Amino acid sequence: xxxxxEALKLIREYLDTRNMEKLKELVNDLDSFDMADIIxxxxxxxxxxxFRMLNKNKALEVxxxxxxxxxxxxxxxxxDDRTTELFQSLEPDxxxxxxxELPAVVVKKLVSLLDEEDRKITMDLMGYPSESAGRIMTxxxxxxxxxxxxxxxTEKVREAGKEREREAITDIYVTDDxxxxxxxxxxxxxxxxxxxxxxxxxxNADIRWVSTDTDQEDVARMLQDxxxxxxxxxxxxxxxxxxxxxxxxxxxxxxxxxEDIYNKAGLIDIxxxxxxxxxxLVSGSMVDVFKVRLPFLIVTxxxxxxxxxxxxxxxxxxxxxxxxxxxxxxxxxxxxNVGTQSSTIFSRALVLGQIDMSDFFKHWLREVKIGLSMGxxxxxxxxxxxxxxxxxxxxxxxxxxxxxxxxxxTALGFLIPYIxxxxxxxxxxxxxxxxxxxxxxxxxxxxxxxxxxxLL
Amino acid sequence: xxxxxEALKLIREYLDTRNMEKLKELVNDLDSFDMADIIxxxxxxxxxxxFRMLNKNKALEVxxxxxxxxxxxxxxxxxDDRTTELFQSLEPDxxxxxxxELPAVVVKKLVSLLDEEDRKITMDLMGYPSESAGRIMTxxxxxxxxxxxxxxxTEKVREAGKEREREAITDIYVTDDxxxxxxxxxxxxxxxxxxxxxxxxxxNADIRWVSTDTDQEDVARMLQDxxxxxxxxxxxxxxxxxxxxxxxxxxxxxxxxxEDIYNKAGLIDIxxxxxxxxxxLVSGSMVDVFKVRLPFLIVTxxxxxxxxxxxxxxxxxxxxxxxxxxxxxxxxxxxxNVGTQSSTIFSRALVLGQIDMSDFFKHWLREVKIGLSMGxxxxxxxxxxxxxxxxxxxxxxxxxxxxxxxxxxTALGFLIPYIxxxxxxxxxxxxxxxxxxxxxxxxxxxxxxxxxxxLL
Numbered sequence: 001x002x003x004x005x006e007a008l009k010l011i012r013e014y015l016d017t018r019n020m021e022k023l024k025e026l027v028n029d030l031d032s033f034d035m036a037d038i039i040x041x042x043x044x045x046x047x048x049x050x051f052r053m054l055n056k057n058k059a060l061e062v063x064x065x066x067x068x069x070x071x072x073x074x075x076x077x078x079x080d081d082r083t084t085e086l087f088q089s090l091e092p093d094x095x096x097x098x099x100x101e102l103p104a105v106v107v108k109k110l111v112s113l114l115d116e117e118d119r120k121i122t123m124d125l126m127g128y129p130s131e132s133a134g135r136i137m138t139x140x141x142x143x144x145x146x147x148x149x150x151x152x153x154t155e156k157v158r159e160a161g162k163e164r165e166r167e168a169i170t171d172i173y174v175t176d177d178x179x180x181x182x183x184x185x186x187x188x189x190x191x192x193x194x195x196x197x198x199x200x201x202x203x204n205a206d207i208r209w210v211s212t213d214t215d216q217e218d219v220a221r222m223l224q225d226x227x228x229x230x231x232x233x234x235x236x237x238x239x240x241x242x243x244x245x246x247x248x249x250x251x252x253x254x255x256x257x258x259e260d261i262y263n264k265a266g267l268i269d270i271x272x273x274x275x276x277x278x279x280x281l282v283s284g285s286m287v288d289v290f291k292v293r294l295p296f297l298i299v300t301x302x303x304x305x306x307x308x309x310x311x312x313x314x315x316x317x318x319x320x321x322x323x324x325x326x327x328x329x330x331x332x333x334x335x336x337n338v339g340t341q342s343s344t345i346f347s348r349a350l351v352l353g354q355i356d357m358s359d360f361f362k363h364w365l366r367e368v369k370i371g372l373s374m375g376x377x378x379x380x381x382x383x384x385x386x387x388x389x390x391x392x393x394x395x396x397x398x399x400x401x402x403x404x405x406x407x408x409x410t411a412l413g414f415l416i417p418y419i420x421x422x423x424x425x426x427x428x429x430x431x432x433x434x435x436x437x438x439x440x441x442x443x444x445x446x447x448x449x450x451x452x453x454x455l456l
Numbered sequence: 457x458x459x460x461x462e463a464l465k466l467i468r469e470y471l472d473t474r475n476m477e478k479l480k481e482l483v484n485d486l487d488s489f490d491m492a493d494i495i496x497x498x499x500x501x502x503x504x505x506x507f508r509m510l511n512k513n514k515a516l517e518v519x520x521x522x523x524x525x526x527x528x529x530x531x532x533x534x535x536d537d538r539t540t541e542l543f544q545s546l547e548p549d550x551x552x553x554x555x556x557e558l559p560a561v562v563v564k565k566l567v568s569l570l571d572e573e574d575r576k577i578t579m580d581l582m583g584y585p586s587e588s589a590g591r592i593m594t595x596x597x598x599x600x601x602x603x604x605x606x607x608x609x610t611e612k613v614r615e616a617g618k619e620r621e622r623e624a625i626t627d628i629y630v631t632d633d634x635x636x637x638x639x640x641x642x643x644x645x646x647x648x649x650x651x652x653x654x655x656x657x658x659x660n661a662d663i664r665w666v667s668t669d670t671d672q673e674d675v676a677r678m679l680q681d682x683x684x685x686x687x688x689x690x691x692x693x694x695x696x697x698x699x700x701x702x703x704x705x706x707x708x709x710x711x712x713x714x715e716d717i718y719n720k721a722g723l724i725d726i727x728x729x730x731x732x733x734x735x736x737l738v739s740g741s742m743v744d745v746f747k748v749r750l751p752f753l754i755v756t757x758x759x760x761x762x763x764x765x766x767x768x769x770x771x772x773x774x775x776x777x778x779x780x781x782x783x784x785x786x787x788x789x790x791x792x793n794v795g796t797q798s799s800t801i802f803s804r805a806l807v808l809g810q811i812d813m814s815d816f817f818k819h820w821l822r823e824v825k826i827g828l829s830m831g832x833x834x835x836x837x838x839x840x841x842x843x844x845x846x847x848x849x850x851x852x853x854x855x856x857x858x859x860x861x862x863x864x865x866t867a868l869g870f871l872i873p874y875i876x877x878x879x880x881x882x883x884x885x886x887x888x889x890x891x892x893x894x895x896x897x898x899x900x901x902x903x904x905x906x907x908x909x910x911l912l
Contacts, residue, residue, distance in 0.1 A: 229702075250680050266797060374753065386761075
């Protein structure tokens with residue numbers, strides 16, 4: 001990693017001092033993956049200058065390895081000829097991913113520049129729902145039939161291999177004449193087995209496939225669970241139409257997890273795709289950033305004001321004993337943090353498959369028991385500290401309120417994401433704002449109710 | 457996914473009705489990946505019963521695909537013979553992962569049961585620091601020399617392939633006599649190229665490697681960035697000692713991200729490894745859970761009480777105008793949520809390489825500008841709503857306090873993780889508790905200061 005950083009500094013320096021010759025030498029010397037990483041973090045204007053310094057083949061390689069956002073920036077900056085060349089250099093599935101982020105007019109123009117075969121493949125992929133297996137599969141798979149010999153199959157792979165430079169071939173699928181999947185063999189099988197043996201004797205017939213409308217996250221998890229390098233995709237008639245490889249699965253899992261993390265922090269933006277949002281938060285325009293960040297803050301504002309109105313309802317108690325107000329922060333913070341712990345544990349367990357959902361009630365009872373136990377522990381501590389500070393009556397009220405609030409917060413922390421999940425919503429998106437508001441209000445309600453009942 | 461759930465329900469039913477024959481039939485019928493997924497979510501006692509129903513080969517396969525925790529449970533429950541067999545059936549890297557979670561006494565006993573070669577490999581791997589490349593690599597790679605022909609290389613791979621059943625071979629590394637890496641060829645090359653060509657004419661000499669002490673997350677990110685199926689690992693003398701494959705990289709990224717998510721939610725537990733903690737939170741004992749969850753809650757309790765003490769400092773203002781207390785929740789919530797947004801954006805950008813860290817100051821200024829702008833927007837709204845409700849003087853104070861708090865919270869949201877990162881701490885662990893406490897206190901301080909200055 002250190003070398004990349006040094007290279008980045010040097011590139012900066014050469015750019016600042018307009019030392020274009022040295023710059024050209026350096027960028028063509030770096031390997032295309034490092035170069036892509038460097039361009040990804042540069043400002044848009046500098047990206048274009050640096051990219052222009054690359055000689056042709058290097059430029060195509062680097063372009064292929066860039067993030068979608070950087071690709072977009074570069075496409076915008078170039079003339080039509082260069083743009084077409086770069087666009088054509090991408091594999092179908094990567095091209096479709098890039099197109100999702102471009103304005104419709106640009107997409108139309110670019111697609112018209114592709115040759116007939118590429119255009120057909122691209123349009124086919126675009127026809128599947130976004131985030132589905134159909135959208136991310138590559139149609140450039142290799143298939144053989146079960147009555148071929150290993151030698152014949154090897155020949156077929158050789159044929160196919162000539163056309164595929166970048167997408168690695170690992171698994172080869174065995175289908176019948178109607179493209180129905182019957183099994184799979186690997187490159188290793190081709191090398192290890194006797195050339196005369198038949199594919200059907202060697203193939204693994206016990207394979208799983210997904211359909212074009214399977215959710216991309218489910219596909220990625222399947223690949224991860226099974227330690228396979230690829231998984232086949234079939235259409236509604238169960239005919240092989242493409243494959244998804246493990247390197248794509250890895251990117252999908254990262255993307256989905258990032259999406260969950262953003263949603264948890266109230267960075268909710270339903271309109272945009274994930275890659276787009278992620279980059280916009282770091283380098284987009286102010287208005288773009290506001291669109292993502294403000295919605296949750298508005299919900300928070302309203303929630304906070306409602307909590308305030310609730311306190312107003314106990315104005316009398318407050319006027320009599322102003323010290324009641326001193327414990328508002330601790331009641332709010334404890335309920336909030338323990339609730340976040342619960343919802344985080346639940347969401348992760350769901351994603352990682354640690355919870356058997358048909359047994360939800362058992363897990364829920366356990367969590368509530370934990371909440372109650374921790375509530376009692378923290379309540380005793382708070383009652384003691386609060387009692388020393390503001391007298392035992394108030395201390396006792398604070399301790400009891402804390403225990404009750406923490407129990408309720410853990411219960412909600414499991415229950416709300418579960419209900420969202422059961423109703424088909426993404427359990428991570430938007431459950432935290434709900435929990436925040438509900439636990440704030442219930443916590444303060446309990447606290448002020450106890451205070452006004454026992455202290456007045 | 458649906459079929460797995462149905463299978464799980466059936467297994468439950470057969471267990472409850474003691475229908476062991478049907479159970480045996482069903483579990484041996486399911487594929488070994490699905491079976492492993494099912495056992496992973498079952499209760500420990502039931503795991504053992506179901507596992508015993510599997511016939512021998514199936515049992516080994518299923519065991520290999522289980523999560524480390526389930527493997528541990530089963531090992532405990534079996535007699536020595538069965539335990540040895542299961543333990544031996546694992547690949548060296550998986551075996552080491554399992555050993556990390558077992559008590560030292562058990563490890564010692566199990567290792568003594570391995571044959572000499574396996575014992576040596578296992579002990580070598582255990583000698584590397586945890587979470588390092590050395591720990592997760594597999595020493596079962598294939599290497600060839602550059603003066604071999606493709607045919608000779610193919611022969612060597614065939615030889616090696618006979619011993620390796622489970623770990624897939626994709627890349628073959630080219631080394632000199634001292635095992636220094638000179639390049640790599642793929643299985644595809646072996647199939648595509650003329651048998652008489654020399655390895656050195658075909659190999660890719662432009663490859664990167666990592667050393668045994670490279671952090672596992674860095675390795676995983678490199679594999680992800682490069683769309684490679686494996687990466688070689690070298691010792692200090694730059695000699696090849698193992699390889700790491702993409703399926704392991706995928707699990708590592710998931711693990712590291714999960715760790716970040718847990719730490720953000722205050723589920724901090726430095727003593728245990730990630731896999732361990734994750735499972736314990738869902739099914740561990742109460743005391744185990746408390747160890748993970750209570751530390752952050754104690755910090756929160758102290759922070760909340762300090763915030764309360766701060767309010768006490770403005771007791772006079774509160775006694776004069778009790779309505780000041782009504783806006784405490786909104787000031788706390790807004791600062792908290794916007795601060796969480798900032799720290800989430802920063803941490804994610806760091807992980808995903810979207811921020812060029814040598815340019816931190818620029819990114820920070822941008823974030824503060826965003827915080828100020830959003831603070832002004834939300835401040836105006838809050839001033840208006842608060843003014844309508846409790847009079848314009850108080851409304852104006854609330855609005856101003858909100859704008860100031862939100863600006864400070866965004867500034868801290870970037871700055872604290874940055875400082876932790878620069879000082880070599882994991883930026884995600886423990887930055888949220890800090891931010892929560894600091895923004896609570898600074899927000900309330902600003903609010904009460906403005907209130908007591910302008911309203912009394």
